[in-house]
Amino acid sequence: MSNRVEEIIRHRDKVLGPGYQFSETLPIEFVSGHGAHLIDRDGNDYLDAFNNVQGVGHANPHVADAVYRQMSAINTDTRYPQRLLVDYAERLLATVPPVLSKVTFPCTGSEANDLATRVARFHTGGEGIIATHWAFHGRTREVASFSPMLGAGSPLGPNVRLISPPDPRLVELGSSLDAFMRDQVRKAIQDLERHGYKLAAFIADAAFTSDGIFTHPVGCLKSVGDEVHAAGGVYIADEVQSGFSQLGESMWGFSRHGVVPDIVTMGKAMGGGYPISGVLFRPEVSDEFGRRVSYFNTLGGRSVSFAAASAVLDVFEQENVRERVMANGGLVRAGLEELTHNSPYVCEVRGSGLYLGVEIVKDRATREPDPVRCEEIIGDLRANRVLISRTGPASNVLKVRPPVAFTAADAARFLETFAAVAKRHL
Known part of the structure:
Protein backbone atom coordinates (compact mmCIF):
# COMPACT_ATOMS: atom_id res chain seq x y z
CA MET A 1 0.00 0.00 0.00
CA SER A 2 1.42 3.40 -0.97
CA ASN A 3 2.07 6.20 1.50
CA ARG A 4 -0.57 8.27 -0.29
CA VAL A 5 -3.28 5.61 0.19
CA GLU A 6 -2.28 5.15 3.83
CA GLU A 7 -2.66 8.90 4.36
CA ILE A 8 -6.09 8.92 2.69
CA ILE A 9 -7.21 6.08 4.96
CA ARG A 10 -5.97 7.84 8.09
CA HIS A 11 -7.91 10.99 7.23
CA ARG A 12 -10.92 8.96 6.14
CA ASP A 13 -11.03 7.18 9.50
CA LYS A 14 -11.06 10.54 11.28
CA VAL A 15 -13.96 12.07 9.36
CA LEU A 16 -16.31 9.28 8.29
CA GLY A 17 -19.14 7.96 10.43
CA PRO A 18 -19.57 4.28 11.43
CA GLY A 19 -20.13 1.35 9.09
CA TYR A 20 -17.93 2.24 6.12
CA GLN A 21 -15.89 -0.58 4.62
CA PHE A 22 -13.53 -1.09 1.70
CA SER A 23 -14.45 -3.47 -1.09
CA GLU A 24 -10.98 -5.01 -0.89
CA THR A 25 -8.72 -5.97 2.00
CA LEU A 26 -5.95 -4.10 0.16
CA PRO A 27 -7.48 -0.73 -0.85
CA ILE A 28 -6.69 0.64 -4.30
CA GLU A 29 -7.05 4.27 -5.36
CA PHE A 30 -8.56 4.40 -8.84
CA VAL A 31 -8.37 7.62 -10.83
CA SER A 32 -10.08 6.74 -14.12
CA GLY A 33 -11.93 4.00 -15.94
CA HIS A 34 -13.34 2.86 -19.27
CA GLY A 35 -15.61 -0.03 -20.16
CA ALA A 36 -14.91 -2.81 -17.64
CA HIS A 37 -11.52 -1.36 -16.69
CA LEU A 38 -10.31 0.70 -13.74
CA ILE A 39 -6.98 2.54 -13.77
CA ASP A 40 -5.03 3.25 -10.57
CA ARG A 41 -2.80 6.25 -9.90
CA ASP A 42 0.25 4.40 -11.25
CA GLY A 43 -1.47 3.61 -14.54
CA ASN A 44 -2.15 -0.05 -13.79
CA ASP A 45 -5.18 -1.49 -15.58
CA TYR A 46 -7.56 -3.58 -13.43
CA LEU A 47 -10.29 -5.70 -15.01
CA ASP A 48 -13.52 -4.95 -13.16
CA ALA A 49 -15.51 -8.20 -12.97
CA PHE A 50 -17.37 -7.10 -9.87
CA ASN A 51 -18.96 -3.65 -10.14
CA ASN A 52 -22.11 -3.75 -12.25
CA VAL A 53 -23.33 -0.35 -11.01
CA GLN A 54 -21.70 1.30 -14.03
CA GLY A 55 -23.67 -1.05 -16.29
CA VAL A 56 -22.82 0.25 -19.75
CA GLY A 57 -19.27 0.95 -18.65
CA HIS A 58 -17.05 3.18 -16.57
CA ALA A 59 -16.93 6.72 -17.95
CA ASN A 60 -19.24 5.79 -20.82
CA PRO A 61 -18.86 8.79 -23.15
CA HIS A 62 -22.51 8.87 -24.21
CA VAL A 63 -23.74 8.90 -20.61
CA ALA A 64 -21.09 11.40 -19.50
CA ASP A 65 -21.96 13.76 -22.36
CA ALA A 66 -25.70 13.53 -21.62
CA VAL A 67 -25.12 14.35 -17.94
CA TYR A 68 -22.82 17.27 -18.79
CA ARG A 69 -25.20 18.78 -21.33
CA GLN A 70 -28.22 18.48 -19.03
CA MET A 71 -26.37 19.83 -15.99
CA SER A 72 -25.24 22.77 -18.12
CA ALA A 73 -28.85 23.55 -19.02
CA GLU A 319 -25.12 -1.88 -28.98
CA ASN A 320 -27.25 -5.05 -28.69
CA VAL A 321 -26.22 -5.30 -25.06
CA ARG A 322 -28.31 -8.34 -24.20
CA GLU A 323 -26.78 -10.42 -27.00
CA ARG A 324 -23.29 -9.36 -25.93
CA VAL A 325 -23.99 -10.32 -22.32
CA MET A 326 -25.21 -13.77 -23.35
CA ALA A 327 -22.23 -14.37 -25.63
CA ASN A 328 -19.50 -13.17 -23.30
CA GLY A 329 -21.18 -14.52 -20.18
CA GLY A 330 -21.41 -17.87 -21.92
CA LEU A 331 -17.69 -17.77 -22.65
CA VAL A 332 -16.87 -17.02 -19.01
CA ARG A 333 -19.18 -19.68 -17.60
CA ALA A 334 -17.92 -22.36 -19.99
CA GLY A 335 -14.34 -21.43 -19.16
CA LEU A 336 -14.98 -21.53 -15.41
CA GLU A 337 -16.62 -24.94 -15.71
CA GLU A 338 -13.69 -26.30 -17.71
CA LEU A 339 -11.10 -24.90 -15.31
CA THR A 340 -12.82 -26.21 -12.17
CA HIS A 341 -14.62 -29.43 -13.11
CA ASN A 342 -11.88 -31.65 -11.63
CA SER A 343 -11.30 -29.56 -8.52
CA PRO A 344 -12.28 -31.12 -5.18
CA TYR A 345 -12.77 -27.58 -3.87
CA VAL A 346 -15.41 -26.42 -6.35
CA CYS A 347 -18.91 -27.63 -5.67
CA GLU A 348 -20.71 -25.88 -8.51
CA VAL A 349 -20.53 -23.14 -11.14
CA ARG A 350 -23.89 -21.45 -11.65
CA GLY A 351 -25.50 -18.30 -12.98
CA SER A 352 -26.67 -16.69 -16.18
CA GLY A 353 -25.23 -14.05 -18.48
CA LEU A 354 -22.69 -11.90 -16.66
CA TYR A 355 -23.94 -12.96 -13.24
CA LEU A 356 -21.97 -16.02 -12.16
CA GLY A 357 -21.10 -17.83 -8.94
CA VAL A 358 -18.41 -20.42 -8.17
CA GLU A 359 -19.05 -22.26 -4.90
CA ILE A 360 -15.84 -22.99 -3.01
CA VAL A 361 -15.90 -25.89 -0.50
CA LYS A 362 -13.49 -27.86 1.66
CA ASP A 363 -14.70 -31.10 0.10
CA ARG A 364 -17.01 -31.56 -2.86
CA ALA A 365 -18.65 -34.60 -1.27
CA THR A 366 -19.62 -32.85 1.97
CA ARG A 367 -20.08 -29.35 0.44
CA GLU A 368 -18.68 -27.79 3.62
CA PRO A 369 -18.09 -24.10 2.83
CA ASP A 370 -14.53 -22.80 2.60
CA PRO A 371 -14.62 -19.00 2.97
CA VAL A 372 -10.86 -18.87 3.65
CA ARG A 373 -9.93 -20.43 0.29
CA CYS A 374 -12.56 -18.24 -1.35
CA GLU A 375 -10.95 -15.08 0.06
CA GLU A 376 -7.49 -16.29 -0.95
CA ILE A 377 -8.66 -16.71 -4.56
CA ILE A 378 -10.18 -13.22 -4.56
CA GLY A 379 -6.97 -11.78 -3.14
CA ASP A 380 -4.78 -13.58 -5.68
CA LEU A 381 -6.99 -12.38 -8.54
CA ARG A 382 -6.77 -8.84 -7.19
CA ALA A 383 -2.98 -9.13 -7.00
CA ASN A 384 -3.15 -10.02 -10.71
CA ARG A 385 -5.42 -7.02 -11.36
CA VAL A 386 -8.75 -8.76 -11.73
CA LEU A 387 -11.53 -7.71 -9.34
CA ILE A 388 -14.33 -9.99 -8.16
CA SER A 389 -16.18 -10.43 -4.86
CA ARG A 390 -17.95 -13.14 -2.88
CA THR A 391 -21.44 -13.93 -1.72
CA GLY A 392 -23.58 -16.53 0.07
CA PRO A 393 -24.39 -17.07 3.77
CA ALA A 394 -20.90 -18.50 4.38
CA SER A 395 -19.13 -16.03 2.03
CA ASN A 396 -17.79 -18.96 0.03
CA VAL A 397 -19.20 -18.25 -3.43
CA LEU A 398 -17.03 -16.31 -5.85
CA LYS A 399 -19.22 -13.58 -7.34
CA VAL A 400 -18.40 -12.68 -10.92
CA ARG A 401 -20.62 -9.73 -11.85
CA PRO A 402 -18.96 -7.32 -14.27
CA PRO A 403 -20.66 -4.39 -16.00
CA VAL A 404 -22.53 -5.30 -19.17
CA ALA A 405 -19.80 -3.44 -21.09
CA PHE A 406 -17.67 -6.60 -20.62
CA THR A 407 -16.20 -7.63 -23.99
CA ALA A 408 -14.93 -10.87 -25.48
CA ALA A 409 -11.37 -9.63 -24.89
CA ASP A 410 -12.26 -8.98 -21.25
CA ALA A 411 -13.64 -12.51 -20.96
CA ALA A 412 -10.42 -13.94 -22.37
CA ARG A 413 -8.29 -11.92 -19.95
CA PHE A 414 -10.47 -12.95 -17.03
CA LEU A 415 -10.21 -16.65 -17.85
CA GLU A 416 -6.47 -16.50 -18.48
CA THR A 417 -5.92 -14.90 -15.06
CA PHE A 418 -8.37 -17.22 -13.34
CA ALA A 419 -6.60 -20.25 -14.84
CA ALA A 420 -3.29 -19.17 -13.31
CA VAL A 421 -4.90 -18.54 -9.93
CA ALA A 422 -6.80 -21.84 -10.05
CA LYS A 423 -3.54 -23.77 -10.40
CA ARG A 424 -2.45 -22.41 -7.03
CA HIS A 425 -5.74 -22.74 -5.13
CA LEU A 426 -8.00 -25.29 -6.85
Whole structure:
Protein backbone atom coordinates (compact mmCIF):
# COMPACT_ATOMS: atom_id res chain seq x y z
CA MET A 1 0.00 0.00 0.00
CA SER A 2 1.42 3.40 -0.97
CA ASN A 3 2.07 6.20 1.50
CA ARG A 4 -0.57 8.27 -0.29
CA VAL A 5 -3.28 5.61 0.19
CA GLU A 6 -2.28 5.15 3.83
CA GLU A 7 -2.66 8.90 4.36
CA ILE A 8 -6.09 8.92 2.69
CA ILE A 9 -7.21 6.08 4.96
CA ARG A 10 -5.97 7.84 8.09
CA HIS A 11 -7.91 10.99 7.23
CA ARG A 12 -10.92 8.96 6.14
CA ASP A 13 -11.03 7.18 9.50
CA LYS A 14 -11.06 10.54 11.28
CA VAL A 15 -13.96 12.07 9.36
CA LEU A 16 -16.31 9.28 8.29
CA GLY A 17 -19.14 7.96 10.43
CA PRO A 18 -19.57 4.28 11.43
CA GLY A 19 -20.13 1.35 9.09
CA TYR A 20 -17.93 2.24 6.12
CA GLN A 21 -15.89 -0.58 4.62
CA PHE A 22 -13.53 -1.09 1.70
CA SER A 23 -14.45 -3.47 -1.09
CA GLU A 24 -10.98 -5.01 -0.89
CA THR A 25 -8.72 -5.97 2.00
CA LEU A 26 -5.95 -4.10 0.16
CA PRO A 27 -7.48 -0.73 -0.85
CA ILE A 28 -6.69 0.64 -4.30
CA GLU A 29 -7.05 4.27 -5.36
CA PHE A 30 -8.56 4.40 -8.84
CA VAL A 31 -8.37 7.62 -10.83
CA SER A 32 -10.08 6.74 -14.12
CA GLY A 33 -11.93 4.00 -15.94
CA HIS A 34 -13.34 2.86 -19.27
CA GLY A 35 -15.61 -0.03 -20.16
CA ALA A 36 -14.91 -2.81 -17.64
CA HIS A 37 -11.52 -1.36 -16.69
CA LEU A 38 -10.31 0.70 -13.74
CA ILE A 39 -6.98 2.54 -13.77
CA ASP A 40 -5.03 3.25 -10.57
CA ARG A 41 -2.80 6.25 -9.90
CA ASP A 42 0.25 4.40 -11.25
CA GLY A 43 -1.47 3.61 -14.54
CA ASN A 44 -2.15 -0.05 -13.79
CA ASP A 45 -5.18 -1.49 -15.58
CA TYR A 46 -7.56 -3.58 -13.43
CA LEU A 47 -10.29 -5.70 -15.01
CA ASP A 48 -13.52 -4.95 -13.16
CA ALA A 49 -15.51 -8.20 -12.97
CA PHE A 50 -17.37 -7.10 -9.87
CA ASN A 51 -18.96 -3.65 -10.14
CA ASN A 52 -22.11 -3.75 -12.25
CA VAL A 53 -23.33 -0.35 -11.01
CA GLN A 54 -21.70 1.30 -14.03
CA GLY A 55 -23.67 -1.05 -16.29
CA VAL A 56 -22.82 0.25 -19.75
CA GLY A 57 -19.27 0.95 -18.65
CA HIS A 58 -17.05 3.18 -16.57
CA ALA A 59 -16.93 6.72 -17.95
CA ASN A 60 -19.24 5.79 -20.82
CA PRO A 61 -18.86 8.79 -23.15
CA HIS A 62 -22.51 8.87 -24.21
CA VAL A 63 -23.74 8.90 -20.61
CA ALA A 64 -21.09 11.40 -19.50
CA ASP A 65 -21.96 13.76 -22.36
CA ALA A 66 -25.70 13.53 -21.62
CA VAL A 67 -25.12 14.35 -17.94
CA TYR A 68 -22.82 17.27 -18.79
CA ARG A 69 -25.20 18.78 -21.33
CA GLN A 70 -28.22 18.48 -19.03
CA MET A 71 -26.37 19.83 -15.99
CA SER A 72 -25.24 22.77 -18.12
CA ALA A 73 -28.85 23.55 -19.02
CA ILE A 74 -31.25 22.81 -16.13
CA ASN A 75 -31.60 20.33 -13.30
CA THR A 76 -35.13 20.67 -11.96
CA ASP A 77 -37.37 18.05 -10.34
CA THR A 78 -40.75 16.34 -10.65
CA ARG A 79 -42.62 19.35 -9.25
CA TYR A 80 -42.24 20.90 -12.71
CA PRO A 81 -43.29 19.48 -16.10
CA GLN A 82 -40.37 17.76 -17.84
CA ARG A 83 -40.55 16.29 -21.32
CA LEU A 84 -37.40 14.31 -20.54
CA LEU A 85 -39.14 12.62 -17.59
CA VAL A 86 -42.16 11.62 -19.66
CA ASP A 87 -40.09 10.35 -22.56
CA TYR A 88 -37.90 8.25 -20.28
CA ALA A 89 -40.85 6.82 -18.33
CA GLU A 90 -42.50 5.72 -21.58
CA ARG A 91 -39.31 4.09 -22.83
CA LEU A 92 -38.78 2.29 -19.53
CA LEU A 93 -42.36 1.03 -19.28
CA ALA A 94 -42.08 -0.33 -22.84
CA THR A 95 -39.52 -2.87 -21.54
CA VAL A 96 -41.94 -4.57 -19.10
CA PRO A 97 -45.36 -6.26 -19.43
CA PRO A 98 -48.13 -3.72 -20.23
CA VAL A 99 -49.91 -4.31 -16.90
CA LEU A 100 -47.00 -2.53 -15.23
CA SER A 101 -48.01 0.91 -16.43
CA LYS A 102 -47.07 3.30 -13.62
CA VAL A 103 -43.62 4.36 -12.46
CA THR A 104 -42.24 6.39 -9.57
CA PHE A 105 -38.63 7.60 -9.36
CA PRO A 106 -36.82 7.54 -6.00
CA CYS A 107 -33.04 7.93 -5.82
CA THR A 108 -31.54 4.65 -4.54
CA GLY A 109 -32.40 0.97 -4.59
CA SER A 110 -33.03 1.07 -0.85
CA GLU A 111 -35.53 3.88 -1.31
CA ALA A 112 -37.19 1.98 -4.15
CA ASN A 113 -37.72 -1.10 -2.00
CA ASP A 114 -38.84 1.06 0.91
CA LEU A 115 -41.54 2.68 -1.25
CA ALA A 116 -42.54 -0.67 -2.77
CA THR A 117 -43.09 -2.15 0.68
CA ARG A 118 -45.00 0.91 1.83
CA VAL A 119 -47.37 0.72 -1.14
CA ALA A 120 -47.78 -3.05 -0.68
CA ARG A 121 -48.86 -2.54 2.93
CA PHE A 122 -51.24 0.24 2.00
CA HIS A 123 -52.81 -1.83 -0.78
CA THR A 124 -53.18 -5.10 1.11
CA GLY A 125 -53.77 -3.87 4.65
CA GLY A 126 -51.18 -6.45 5.71
CA GLU A 127 -47.80 -6.22 7.40
CA GLY A 128 -46.22 -9.62 6.69
CA ILE A 129 -43.12 -9.80 4.49
CA ILE A 130 -41.55 -12.95 3.02
CA ALA A 131 -37.93 -12.87 1.80
CA THR A 132 -35.14 -15.42 1.41
CA HIS A 133 -32.75 -16.52 4.13
CA TRP A 134 -29.76 -14.35 3.21
CA ALA A 135 -31.42 -11.68 1.08
CA PHE A 136 -30.28 -8.10 0.78
CA HIS A 137 -32.82 -5.47 -0.29
CA GLY A 138 -31.40 -2.26 1.16
CA ARG A 139 -30.31 -0.25 4.17
CA THR A 140 -33.21 1.93 5.27
CA ARG A 141 -34.64 0.88 8.63
CA GLU A 142 -37.71 -0.61 6.94
CA VAL A 143 -35.87 -2.52 4.25
CA ALA A 144 -33.09 -3.64 6.60
CA SER A 145 -35.80 -5.41 8.62
CA PHE A 146 -36.11 -7.97 5.78
CA SER A 147 -32.45 -7.97 4.66
CA PRO A 148 -30.91 -10.79 6.73
CA MET A 149 -27.58 -10.47 4.87
CA LEU A 150 -26.86 -7.40 7.05
CA GLY A 151 -26.20 -9.79 9.95
CA ALA A 152 -27.17 -10.21 13.56
CA GLY A 153 -26.52 -6.57 14.39
CA SER A 154 -29.41 -5.57 12.13
CA PRO A 155 -32.54 -7.21 13.59
CA LEU A 156 -35.30 -8.65 11.44
CA GLY A 157 -38.86 -7.50 11.95
CA PRO A 158 -41.32 -9.72 13.86
CA ASN A 159 -43.50 -9.55 10.74
CA VAL A 160 -40.78 -11.09 8.54
CA ARG A 161 -40.51 -14.74 7.53
CA LEU A 162 -37.60 -16.22 5.60
CA ILE A 163 -37.55 -19.06 3.09
CA SER A 164 -34.75 -20.89 1.27
CA PRO A 165 -33.71 -19.74 -2.22
CA PRO A 166 -34.47 -21.99 -5.21
CA ASP A 167 -31.49 -24.30 -4.71
CA PRO A 168 -32.29 -27.59 -6.50
CA ARG A 169 -30.05 -29.46 -4.04
CA LEU A 170 -32.53 -28.76 -1.24
CA VAL A 171 -35.39 -30.55 -2.99
CA GLU A 172 -36.27 -34.00 -1.74
CA LEU A 173 -36.19 -36.89 -4.18
CA GLY A 174 -39.52 -37.22 -5.98
CA SER A 175 -40.45 -33.58 -5.50
CA SER A 176 -39.87 -30.53 -7.69
CA LEU A 177 -38.30 -27.14 -7.15
CA ASP A 178 -41.63 -25.55 -8.03
CA ALA A 179 -43.41 -27.51 -5.29
CA PHE A 180 -40.54 -26.84 -2.87
CA MET A 181 -40.84 -23.07 -3.29
CA ARG A 182 -44.65 -23.09 -3.16
CA ASP A 183 -44.68 -25.15 0.03
CA GLN A 184 -42.21 -22.84 1.75
CA VAL A 185 -44.28 -19.77 0.90
CA ARG A 186 -47.49 -21.44 2.01
CA LYS A 187 -45.97 -22.36 5.39
CA ALA A 188 -44.56 -18.85 5.83
CA ILE A 189 -47.99 -17.33 5.16
CA GLN A 190 -49.60 -19.69 7.66
CA ASP A 191 -47.02 -18.81 10.31
CA LEU A 192 -47.49 -15.09 9.72
CA GLU A 193 -51.26 -15.44 10.09
CA ARG A 194 -50.86 -17.51 13.24
CA HIS A 195 -48.96 -14.59 14.75
CA GLY A 196 -51.49 -12.01 13.62
CA TYR A 197 -49.85 -10.78 10.43
CA LYS A 198 -51.71 -10.68 7.14
CA LEU A 199 -49.37 -11.04 4.15
CA ALA A 200 -48.34 -7.78 2.49
CA ALA A 201 -45.63 -8.93 0.09
CA PHE A 202 -43.16 -11.52 -1.08
CA ILE A 203 -39.93 -9.92 -2.33
CA ALA A 204 -37.14 -11.58 -4.29
CA ASP A 205 -34.08 -10.71 -6.32
CA ALA A 206 -34.39 -12.99 -9.37
CA ALA A 207 -30.69 -13.92 -9.17
CA PHE A 208 -30.87 -14.59 -5.41
CA THR A 209 -27.53 -12.84 -5.27
CA SER A 210 -26.85 -12.69 -1.55
CA ASP A 211 -28.14 -16.25 -1.08
CA GLY A 212 -25.32 -17.49 -3.31
CA ILE A 213 -26.67 -16.89 -6.88
CA PHE A 214 -29.38 -19.30 -8.00
CA THR A 215 -30.67 -18.73 -11.52
CA HIS A 216 -31.70 -22.21 -12.74
CA PRO A 217 -33.98 -23.89 -13.41
CA VAL A 218 -36.29 -21.09 -14.50
CA GLY A 219 -40.03 -21.04 -13.88
CA CYS A 220 -39.98 -21.97 -10.19
CA LEU A 221 -41.25 -18.55 -9.08
CA LYS A 222 -44.55 -18.57 -10.92
CA SER A 223 -46.21 -20.80 -8.33
CA VAL A 224 -44.82 -18.50 -5.63
CA GLY A 225 -46.70 -15.63 -7.22
CA ASP A 226 -49.89 -17.70 -7.33
CA GLU A 227 -49.56 -18.54 -3.64
CA VAL A 228 -48.87 -14.92 -2.69
CA HIS A 229 -51.88 -13.66 -4.64
CA ALA A 230 -54.14 -16.32 -3.14
CA ALA A 231 -53.25 -14.92 0.30
CA GLY A 232 -54.01 -11.36 -0.79
CA GLY A 233 -50.36 -10.27 -0.98
CA VAL A 234 -48.33 -8.68 -3.75
CA TYR A 235 -45.22 -9.93 -5.55
CA ILE A 236 -42.28 -7.49 -5.53
CA ALA A 237 -39.51 -8.22 -8.03
CA ASP A 238 -36.29 -6.61 -6.83
CA GLU A 239 -34.31 -5.94 -10.01
CA VAL A 240 -31.83 -3.55 -8.39
CA GLN A 241 -28.96 -6.01 -8.91
CA SER A 242 -30.23 -8.45 -11.52
CA GLY A 243 -31.99 -6.05 -13.90
CA PHE A 244 -30.87 -4.26 -17.05
CA SER A 245 -29.84 -7.45 -18.90
CA GLN A 246 -27.27 -8.56 -16.32
CA LEU A 247 -28.66 -12.10 -16.62
CA GLY A 248 -28.59 -11.87 -20.40
CA GLU A 249 -31.66 -13.87 -21.33
CA SER A 250 -33.98 -10.89 -20.87
CA MET A 251 -33.93 -7.27 -19.74
CA TRP A 252 -35.41 -8.27 -16.37
CA GLY A 253 -34.73 -11.27 -14.17
CA PHE A 254 -38.38 -11.93 -13.38
CA SER A 255 -39.13 -12.44 -17.08
CA ARG A 256 -37.00 -15.59 -17.11
CA HIS A 257 -39.42 -17.19 -14.64
CA GLY A 258 -42.60 -16.28 -16.50
CA VAL A 259 -43.69 -14.09 -13.57
CA VAL A 260 -45.55 -10.81 -13.95
CA PRO A 261 -44.97 -9.01 -10.65
CA ASP A 262 -47.25 -6.44 -9.04
CA ILE A 263 -44.31 -4.16 -8.26
CA VAL A 264 -40.81 -4.00 -9.77
CA THR A 265 -37.91 -2.10 -8.21
CA MET A 266 -34.69 -1.09 -9.93
CA GLY A 267 -31.59 1.04 -9.45
CA LYS A 268 -27.78 0.64 -9.62
CA ALA A 269 -27.07 0.31 -13.37
CA MET A 270 -30.21 2.34 -14.21
CA GLY A 271 -28.26 5.61 -14.47
CA GLY A 272 -24.88 4.24 -15.50
CA GLY A 273 -23.51 5.18 -12.09
CA TYR A 274 -25.61 8.35 -11.68
CA PRO A 275 -28.16 8.10 -8.81
CA ILE A 276 -31.66 7.16 -9.93
CA SER A 277 -34.00 4.30 -9.09
CA GLY A 278 -37.47 3.27 -10.17
CA VAL A 279 -40.57 1.52 -8.85
CA LEU A 280 -43.00 0.12 -11.42
CA PHE A 281 -46.55 -0.70 -10.42
CA ARG A 282 -49.72 -2.30 -11.59
CA PRO A 283 -52.05 0.74 -11.33
CA GLU A 284 -54.61 -1.18 -9.26
CA VAL A 285 -51.89 -1.63 -6.63
CA SER A 286 -50.60 1.96 -6.55
CA ASP A 287 -53.42 4.32 -7.59
CA GLU A 288 -55.24 4.57 -4.27
CA PHE A 289 -51.93 5.15 -2.48
CA GLY A 290 -51.25 7.99 -4.92
CA ARG A 291 -54.64 9.56 -4.30
CA ARG A 292 -54.28 9.53 -0.54
CA VAL A 293 -50.54 9.85 0.11
CA SER A 294 -48.14 12.45 -1.27
CA TYR A 295 -44.79 11.08 -2.45
CA PHE A 296 -41.88 13.24 -3.55
CA ASN A 297 -38.16 12.47 -3.90
CA THR A 298 -35.88 15.48 -4.07
CA LEU A 299 -33.06 13.91 -6.07
CA GLY A 300 -34.60 10.86 -7.78
CA GLY A 301 -36.61 12.89 -10.26
CA ARG A 302 -34.00 15.41 -11.38
CA SER A 303 -33.50 16.29 -15.02
CA VAL A 304 -29.90 15.09 -14.95
CA SER A 305 -31.02 11.72 -13.56
CA PHE A 306 -33.30 11.23 -16.56
CA ALA A 307 -30.60 12.37 -18.97
CA ALA A 308 -28.26 9.71 -17.57
CA ALA A 309 -30.92 7.00 -17.54
CA SER A 310 -32.04 7.86 -21.07
CA ALA A 311 -28.47 7.65 -22.30
CA VAL A 312 -28.17 4.19 -20.73
CA LEU A 313 -31.22 3.01 -22.69
CA ASP A 314 -29.68 4.52 -25.84
CA VAL A 315 -26.62 2.32 -25.35
CA PHE A 316 -28.81 -0.76 -24.84
CA GLU A 317 -30.63 -0.04 -28.09
CA GLN A 318 -27.53 0.82 -30.13
CA GLU A 319 -25.12 -1.88 -28.98
CA ASN A 320 -27.25 -5.05 -28.69
CA VAL A 321 -26.22 -5.30 -25.06
CA ARG A 322 -28.31 -8.34 -24.20
CA GLU A 323 -26.78 -10.42 -27.00
CA ARG A 324 -23.29 -9.36 -25.93
CA VAL A 325 -23.99 -10.32 -22.32
CA MET A 326 -25.21 -13.77 -23.35
CA ALA A 327 -22.23 -14.37 -25.63
CA ASN A 328 -19.50 -13.17 -23.30
CA GLY A 329 -21.18 -14.52 -20.18
CA GLY A 330 -21.41 -17.87 -21.92
CA LEU A 331 -17.69 -17.77 -22.65
CA VAL A 332 -16.87 -17.02 -19.01
CA ARG A 333 -19.18 -19.68 -17.60
CA ALA A 334 -17.92 -22.36 -19.99
CA GLY A 335 -14.34 -21.43 -19.16
CA LEU A 336 -14.98 -21.53 -15.41
CA GLU A 337 -16.62 -24.94 -15.71
CA GLU A 338 -13.69 -26.30 -17.71
CA LEU A 339 -11.10 -24.90 -15.31
CA THR A 340 -12.82 -26.21 -12.17
CA HIS A 341 -14.62 -29.43 -13.11
CA ASN A 342 -11.88 -31.65 -11.63
CA SER A 343 -11.30 -29.56 -8.52
CA PRO A 344 -12.28 -31.12 -5.18
CA TYR A 345 -12.77 -27.58 -3.87
CA VAL A 346 -15.41 -26.42 -6.35
CA CYS A 347 -18.91 -27.63 -5.67
CA GLU A 348 -20.71 -25.88 -8.51
CA VAL A 349 -20.53 -23.14 -11.14
CA ARG A 350 -23.89 -21.45 -11.65
CA GLY A 351 -25.50 -18.30 -12.98
CA SER A 352 -26.67 -16.69 -16.18
CA GLY A 353 -25.23 -14.05 -18.48
CA LEU A 354 -22.69 -11.90 -16.66
CA TYR A 355 -23.94 -12.96 -13.24
CA LEU A 356 -21.97 -16.02 -12.16
CA GLY A 357 -21.10 -17.83 -8.94
CA VAL A 358 -18.41 -20.42 -8.17
CA GLU A 359 -19.05 -22.26 -4.90
CA ILE A 360 -15.84 -22.99 -3.01
CA VAL A 361 -15.90 -25.89 -0.50
CA LYS A 362 -13.49 -27.86 1.66
CA ASP A 363 -14.70 -31.10 0.10
CA ARG A 364 -17.01 -31.56 -2.86
CA ALA A 365 -18.65 -34.60 -1.27
CA THR A 366 -19.62 -32.85 1.97
CA ARG A 367 -20.08 -29.35 0.44
CA GLU A 368 -18.68 -27.79 3.62
CA PRO A 369 -18.09 -24.10 2.83
CA ASP A 370 -14.53 -22.80 2.60
CA PRO A 371 -14.62 -19.00 2.97
CA VAL A 372 -10.86 -18.87 3.65
CA ARG A 373 -9.93 -20.43 0.29
CA CYS A 374 -12.56 -18.24 -1.35
CA GLU A 375 -10.95 -15.08 0.06
CA GLU A 376 -7.49 -16.29 -0.95
CA ILE A 377 -8.66 -16.71 -4.56
CA ILE A 378 -10.18 -13.22 -4.56
CA GLY A 379 -6.97 -11.78 -3.14
CA ASP A 380 -4.78 -13.58 -5.68
CA LEU A 381 -6.99 -12.38 -8.54
CA ARG A 382 -6.77 -8.84 -7.19
CA ALA A 383 -2.98 -9.13 -7.00
CA ASN A 384 -3.15 -10.02 -10.71
CA ARG A 385 -5.42 -7.02 -11.36
CA VAL A 386 -8.75 -8.76 -11.73
CA LEU A 387 -11.53 -7.71 -9.34
CA ILE A 388 -14.33 -9.99 -8.16
CA SER A 389 -16.18 -10.43 -4.86
CA ARG A 390 -17.95 -13.14 -2.88
CA THR A 391 -21.44 -13.93 -1.72
CA GLY A 392 -23.58 -16.53 0.07
CA PRO A 393 -24.39 -17.07 3.77
CA ALA A 394 -20.90 -18.50 4.38
CA SER A 395 -19.13 -16.03 2.03
CA ASN A 396 -17.79 -18.96 0.03
CA VAL A 397 -19.20 -18.25 -3.43
CA LEU A 398 -17.03 -16.31 -5.85
CA LYS A 399 -19.22 -13.58 -7.34
CA VAL A 400 -18.40 -12.68 -10.92
CA ARG A 401 -20.62 -9.73 -11.85
CA PRO A 402 -18.96 -7.32 -14.27
CA PRO A 403 -20.66 -4.39 -16.00
CA VAL A 404 -22.53 -5.30 -19.17
CA ALA A 405 -19.80 -3.44 -21.09
CA PHE A 406 -17.67 -6.60 -20.62
CA THR A 407 -16.20 -7.63 -23.99
CA ALA A 408 -14.93 -10.87 -25.48
CA ALA A 409 -11.37 -9.63 -24.89
CA ASP A 410 -12.26 -8.98 -21.25
CA ALA A 411 -13.64 -12.51 -20.96
CA ALA A 412 -10.42 -13.94 -22.37
CA ARG A 413 -8.29 -11.92 -19.95
CA PHE A 414 -10.47 -12.95 -17.03
CA LEU A 415 -10.21 -16.65 -17.85
CA GLU A 416 -6.47 -16.50 -18.48
CA THR A 417 -5.92 -14.90 -15.06
CA PHE A 418 -8.37 -17.22 -13.34
CA ALA A 419 -6.60 -20.25 -14.84
CA ALA A 420 -3.29 -19.17 -13.31
CA VAL A 421 -4.90 -18.54 -9.93
CA ALA A 422 -6.80 -21.84 -10.05
CA LYS A 423 -3.54 -23.77 -10.40
CA ARG A 424 -2.45 -22.41 -7.03
CA HIS A 425 -5.74 -22.74 -5.13
CA LEU A 426 -8.00 -25.29 -6.85
